[in-house]
Amino acid sequence: MTAVAGVTVPDSRLTREATELVREAASPTVFHHSRRVFFWGSLRGLSRGLKADPELLYVGALFHDLGLTERYRRDDQRFEIDGADEARRFLHRHGIEPAAADLVWQGIALHTTPEIPWRMAPEVALVTAGVEVDVLGIGLDEIDARARDEVVALHPRPDFKRRILAAFTDGIAHRPHTAFGTVKADVLERFSPGYEREDFVDVILDSAWPE
Numbered sequence: 001m002t003a004v005a006g007v008t009v010p011d012s013r014l015t016r017e018a019t020e021l022v023r024e025a026a027s028p029t030v031f032h033h034s035r036r037v038f039f040w041g042s043l044r045g046l047s048r049g050l051k052a053d054p055e056l057l058y059v060g061a062l063f064h065d066l067g068l069t070e071r072y073r074r075d076d077q078r079f080e081i082d083g084a085d086e087a088r089r090f091l092h093r094h095g096i097e098p099a100a101a102d103l104v105w106q107g108i109a110l111h112t113t114p115e116i117p118w119r120m121a122p123e124v125a126l127v128t129a130g131v132e133v134d135v136l137g138i139g140l141d142e143i144d145a146r147a148r149d150e151v152v153a154l155h156p157r158p159d160f161k162r163r164i165l166a167a168f169t170d171g172i173a174h175r176p177h178t179a180f181g182t183v184k185a186d187v188l189e190r191f192s193p194g195y196e197r198e199d200f201v202d203v204i205l206d207s208a209w210p211e
Contacts, residue, residue, distance in 0.1 A: 002154075004039060004150050004151055004154050005039060005043060005143075005146070005147035005148075005150045005151055006043075006046070006147065007038075007039050007042040007043060007046075008054070009038070009054075009058060010054045010055050010058060012055060013094075014055055014059070014091075014094045014096075015055055015058050015059070017090075017094075018058065018059050018062050018063070018090065019062065021062075021090070022034060022062045022063065022066060025066060025069045025070075025071045025072060026065070026066065026068075026069050027069075027163075027167060029160065029163040029164060029167055030065050030068060030069065030164075030167055032155040032156065032157065033065065033134055033135075033155075033157070033160070033164060034061055034062045034063075034064060034065055035061070035062070035154075035155045036130070036133075036134050036151055036152070036155045036157070037061040037064065037127065037130030037131055037133075037134055038057060038058050038061035038062065038130060039130070039151045039155075040129065040130040040133035040134055040139070040143065040151070041057060041061060041126035041127055041128075041129045041130030041131075041133075042054070042057065042126065042130075043142070043143050043147060044126065044129040044130070044133065044139050044142050044143070045057075045122060045125075045126045045129065047142045047143075048142075050122040050125060050126060051122060052121075052122035052123045052126050053100070053123060056091075056096075056100055056103060056104050056123045057107075057122075057123055057126055057127065059087055059090065059091060059104050060087065060103075060104045060107040060108055060123060060124075060126075060127040061127055061130055063083045063084075063086060063087035063090070063104075063108055064080075064083055064107070064108045064111050064127055064131065065079075065083060065167070065171075066082065066083035066086055066087070067079030067080060067081065067082025067083040067084075067086075067171065068167050068168065068170070068171030068172070069171070072086055073171055074175075075174055075175045076175070076178075077175075077178060078178045078179075078182070079171050079172055079178070079184075080108060080109050080110075080111060080112060081109055083108045084104075084105040084106075084108035084109040085105070087101075087104050087105060087108055088101045088102070088104065088105045091104060100123075103121050103123040103124060104123060106120065106121075106124045107123055107124040107125075107126075107127035107128070108127065110124060110128065111127050111128050111131050112131075112182060112183055112184070113128075134157075134160075135164060165187060165190075165191065166191075168184060168187045169187055169188065169191040169192055172184050172187070172188065173188060173191075173192045173195075176188055176192065176195055177198075180198045181200065185197055185198075
């Protein structure tokens with residue numbers, strides 16, 4: 001059982017298998033990031049009085065970037081959906097009720113969508129909460145320095161900014177159409193040669209409607 005900064009990783013067959021699945025499929029950068037997301041989300045939940053089922057939150061955090069990995073990414077849908085679909089299948093195999101598995105699906109599918117997850121169940125909101133801290137630095141002030149140091153000591157983030165941007169690029173460059181309307185369009189515009197950003201206004205003006 002792992003306990004860091006007052007947060008305990010639930011010790012069950014489900015969480016152990018989730019950990020091994022992601023450890024085997026993901027790069028060290030994505031694996032350590034995903035574990036930190038669980039800790040940051042849990043800590044922000046404690047500070048805000050939001051209580052999530054720890055197993056469900058753990059799977060949501062661990063699987064949230066699984067769609068970036070070579071093993072689980074597809075070419076016909078957003079990477080968030082890749083991870084969300086795999087998490088739901090994983091939870092169903094472990095006998096988790098469909099309604100609970102759907103919360104994890106939502107948390108992963110919406111983790112790059114600003115604001116909306118915060119109006120939903122804690123299992124949804126706290127995946128976004130953890131991602132905001134680790135990738136964007138949003139909410140870092142809600143976590144005290146000692147807790148921050150303990151989490152990073154367990155799951156270091158060497159050259160993380162550059163490496164996570166590279167992981168985003170590698171995971172979606174082959175399906176650029178799926179970045180339309182998402183923050184990942186910014187990533188492709190910066191790092192993917194030849195990428196042409198689709199413009200929402202042009203889509204409207206060029207639609208089949210005459211006026």
